[in-house]
Amino acid sequence: MIRFLYADELQAYPLLSHTMFCDRAFQFKERLKWDVTVDENGEERDQYDAPSLRPLYVIWERPDGRHGGSMRFLPTTGRTMINEHFSHLLDGQTVSDEHTWECTRFCLAAGSGTDVASTLMLAGSALMKGQGVEHFIAVFDAPMTRVYRMVGSAPKVLGSTGEGRTKTSIGLWTYTAASKAQLLSKAGISADVVNWWYQRKFGRASKAA
Amino acid sequence: MKRRRAATAFNTILKALERTTELPQLQLISEQLRDYFEVDHIVYHWVSGSGTQYGCGTYDDAWVQRYVDQDYLRVDPVVLGCFQRFTAVDWKKLNWTSKAARGFLEDAQAHGVGNQGFSVPVHGPNGQFALFSVNHDSDDDTWFEFIENNRRNLILVAHYFNEKALEFEPDRAPEATAALSPREVDAMTFLAMGYSRAQVADTLSISEHTLRVYIESARHKLGAANTTHAVARALQNGLIVI
Structure with a gap:
């Protein structure tokens, strides 16, 4: 199932959050060879995980309670990784718009496939629609381009640096009904389920469940 | 309550908000927004890191005074629940279970505050924090439909209100006219x-x-x-x- 959790809510889900930060360590440090910090517990965290910045995580939780995939959101009106570290990809431009959120640390656990990636992006689109957000902006590198293409949700590339596997880009996602239909079919779930996950966290108080 | 109307009336209010040069005018704008959305109350509530608060809106004066006198800032589940968030929240999703919160709610409703609420948290520079809230008395279905139809404009105007309030804040860091790249x-x-x-x-x-x-x-x-x-x-x- 999908969980929407703020940083200060992670502690209520110790297994889920520990496995998320460990999967991030594997994906970003081991596989992608990014210069990220992994602590003695095997968890990868950066300054944008600080609860004081109020990051919002969208997490796919497996039936056994472990992390299957996740991403992290921050509003671009506050501190963001793009504005503080990647603005050179936009000619030094910074992005600050109440209708644009930054998405970082898109991560899939080993064994998670395109269904999980699609489900995460559906959860992201529910967030977009539900919170009046028009765009997600994200930094990603070459291997992720393939994942985005496979799930049928390729971003508009705003700027890039590097070549081949080390090519890093900034992309902009916009909600469209067509991409949502494609994501639903890739994820193999119904729109009602996605909506229910969203409403459980942000919407009207549910009477059942 | 408001369903959908041409965007003109809303844009007119936004423009008036934009032109506002004095703090008291924000009060007038909040009344216009209340009439536009056809709800009971519109409230902007600034809570600074130093504990000072500023507000304007359509709540009864007696309730505003009561809120200050009773130091409800420390109890109000909307303030406590939104401070660590940047997503808009429906009041029924907040935690009202404590005795203090229930007492607060009872007191609020006795002062004309409706049973439904929706708040947009806005975080400005240097830990500045404000809430833009819309409040109404209605059943859940009516309320839910209203929020569905107006969410985007409510979020938009929340950010406008806050930018305006920041402009009037005397201690604000001097970065008023942002240079364009x-x-x-x-x-x-x-x-x-x-x-x-x-x-x-x-x-x-x-x-x-x-x-x-x-x-x-x-x-x-x-x-x-x-x-x-x-x-x-x-x-x-x-x-x-x-």
Whole structure:
């Protein structure tokens, strides 16, 4: 199932959050060879995980309670990784718009496939629609381009640096009904389920469940 | 309650908000917004890191005084629940289970506060925090439909209100007129000259999507409602010359 959790809510889900930060360590440090910090517990965290910045995580939780995939959101009106570290990809431009959120640390656990990636992006689109957000902006590198293409949700590339596997880009996602239909079919779930996950966290108080 | 109407009336209020030069006028705008949305109350509530608060809106004066006297800031589940969030929240999703919270709710309703609420948290520079709330008395279904139809405008106006309030804050760090980046100046200049977006993108050798980011960023810095408004403000403030 999908969980929407703020940083200060992670502690209520110790297994889920520990496995998320460990999967991030594997994906970003081991596989992608990014210069990220992994602590003695095997968890990868950066300054944008600080609860004081109020990051919002969208997490796919497996039936056994472990992390299957996740991403992290921050509003671009506050501190963001793009504005503080990647603005050179936009000619030094910074992005600050109440209708644009930054998405970082898109991560899939080993064994998670395109269904999980699609489900995460559906959860992201529910967030977009539900919170009046028009765009997600994200930094990603070459291997992720393939994942985005496979799930049928390729971003508009705003700027890039590097070549081949080390090519890093900034992309902009916009909600469209067509991409949502494609994501639903890739994820193999119904729109009602996605909506229910969203409403459980942000919407009207549910009477059942 | 308001379902859907032409955007003109809403844009008129946004423009009035934009032109506001004095704090008391925010009170007037909140009343206009209440009438526009056809709800019981619209409230803007600034809570600074130093513990001072400022508010305006349509709540009964007696309730506002009561809120201050009782130091409800420390109890109010809306304030406590929104401080660590940037997503808009329906009041029924907040934690009202403590005895203090239930007492607060009872007292609020006795002072004319409705049973439904929706708040947009806004975080400004240096730990500044404010809530923009809409409040009404209705059943859940009616309320849910209202929020569905008006969420985007409520979030938009929340950010406008906060920017305005920050402008009036005397201790605010001196960064009022944000400078535009060279690319933003280019984009706004060509738009001011009457170029279409496609022509501007072509002239600057960038994609229309990249151009959009520059325009949106300039629009945000200028506190403008739309591109035309942003161009007008850039010209007015002398940021671009044509």
